[in-house]
Amino acid sequence: MNTLESISSKPILFCDYYKQWITIYKEGAIRPVTMSKYNMAYRWLVKLIPNLPLADLDRIAYQKLLNDYASEHERQTTMDFHHHLKCAILDAVDEGYISRDPTRKAVIKGKSPRTKKPKYLNQYELHKLLDDLRLTADISMDWLILLIAKTGMRFSEALALTPSDFNLSHQTLTVSKTWDYKGSGGFLPTKNKSSIRKIPLDWQTVIQFAELLRDIPEDKPIFVNDKIYNSTANDILARHCRNAEVPIISIHGLRHTHASLLLFAGVSIASVARRLGHSNITTTQKTYLHIIQELESKDIDIIMRSLSNLNS
Incomplete structure (x- = not known):
């Protein structure tokens, strides 16, 4: 399933939509190191919500996704994950796949930061x-x-x-x-x-x-x-x-x-x-x-x- 058209008879899964979105809009337009972060976000979607239809991505489903991700990551990492998903989700809202923006008022959580190593020497x-x-x-x-x-x-x-x-x-x-x-x-x-x-x-x-x-x-x-x-x-x-x-x-x-x-x-x-x-x-x-x-x-x-x- 490489295009949304080819899966139009079935519910579009959010992971499939996101994978296509980063392929079309990000691949070749951003640095490889940044692209790897989008691909990592996709792998987490496959792990956490592999079967969630795009149309069912409401505020509760999105908040649960963030909470599940935050259970294994620090708050800043969760914030980065949220930002990597948000642009694709807003495009899905504009295209009519989602009725309302599920990222609105999202609460960013996360594990307590680890003890930071010294960053510099005197x-x-x-x-x-x-x-x-x-x-x-x-x-x-x-x-x-x-x-x-x-x-x-x-x-x-x-x-x-x-x-x-x-x-x-x-x-x-x-x-x-x-x-x-x-x-x-x-x-x-x-x-x-x-x-x-x-x-x-x-x-x-x-x-x-x-x-x-x-x-x-x-x-x-x-x-x-x-x-x-x-x-x-x-x-x-x-x-x-x-x-x-x-x-x-x-x-x-x-x-x-x-x-x-x-x-x-x-x-x-x-x-x-x-x-x-x-x-x-x-x-x-x-x-x-x-x-x-x-x-x-x-x-x-x-x-x-x-x-x-x-x-x-």
């Missing part, structure tokens, strides 16, 4: 971590860890780097693509247009990579020789964290560490957002709200001290 901890890296004459995961810590790049962006992306004379690194490490490999577009950027490099990193890149072809990914996994990089990083006796963070945590250190050093949110490739400053503000609030508290102390020194 400056002292980062120094200890970097001191434990084995930076040999050959490119390795340790060099990848160093570069992400110094640039704040995403893991997929760092994997896609080629020697041609390094402008050593101008001390810049161009981010213009990503590497499909979750799929079959190969270059992919960046997360968004804002992710295409030039990142200034410090002179020490320039000197180190000038030597490392000398014999690598200009268009060859410098960190990819075979299939590479995020889990492998995280395991290597975790080993260094344990050796350095600092909190264990993920590769993505190095990106958070980079941004956090810049903010604590007084770099503007706008500059941090550009360096990270965020689509807007709001994303940066939301991600690092706790740090911004801490900095604002320090600012208030400085303001109060300054005002108290003014003569009346």
Whole structure:
């Protein structure tokens, strides 16, 4: 049953409708990693409501679906699941398959969040971590860890780097693509247009990579020789964290560490957002709200001290 027309004599199942909807409207229009989330939502529909007719999807049936999903997931994950379904459901309402919007006033539940692992290191901890890296004459995961810590790049962006992306004379690194490490490999577009950027490099990193890149072809990914996994990089990083006796963070945590250190050093949110490739400053503000609030508290102390020194 590939089309709604072919099953018009029988009740249309919600899972079938949703599968067709994501195939028609999402496949090829969104990034593979996002498409995988829609496909995951479909697999949960098959698991939770395999035989529910689309026409029977009312508010009670939809709320029960969300509740069943929430029994195994945290609230934020349930919210994401709700958002992945809602657009398809609203289209079904517009097309007359459902009489009323069943997602209206939906209540999002979920399990209590797990204890969160540390997301970033402070400056002292980062120094200890970097001191434990084995930076040999050959490119390795340790060099990848160093570069992400110094640039704040995403893991997929760092994997896609080629020697041609390094402008050593101008001390810049161009981010213009990503590497499909979750799929079959190969270059992919960046997360968004804002992710295409030039990142200034410090002179020490320039000197180190000038030597490392000398014999690598200009268009060859410098960190990819075979299939590479995020889990492998995280395991290597975790080993260094344990050796350095600092909190264990993920590769993505190095990106958070980079941004956090810049903010604590007084770099503007706008500059941090550009360096990270965020689509807007709001994303940066939301991600690092706790740090911004801490900095604002320090600012208030400085303001109060300054005002108290003014003569009346």
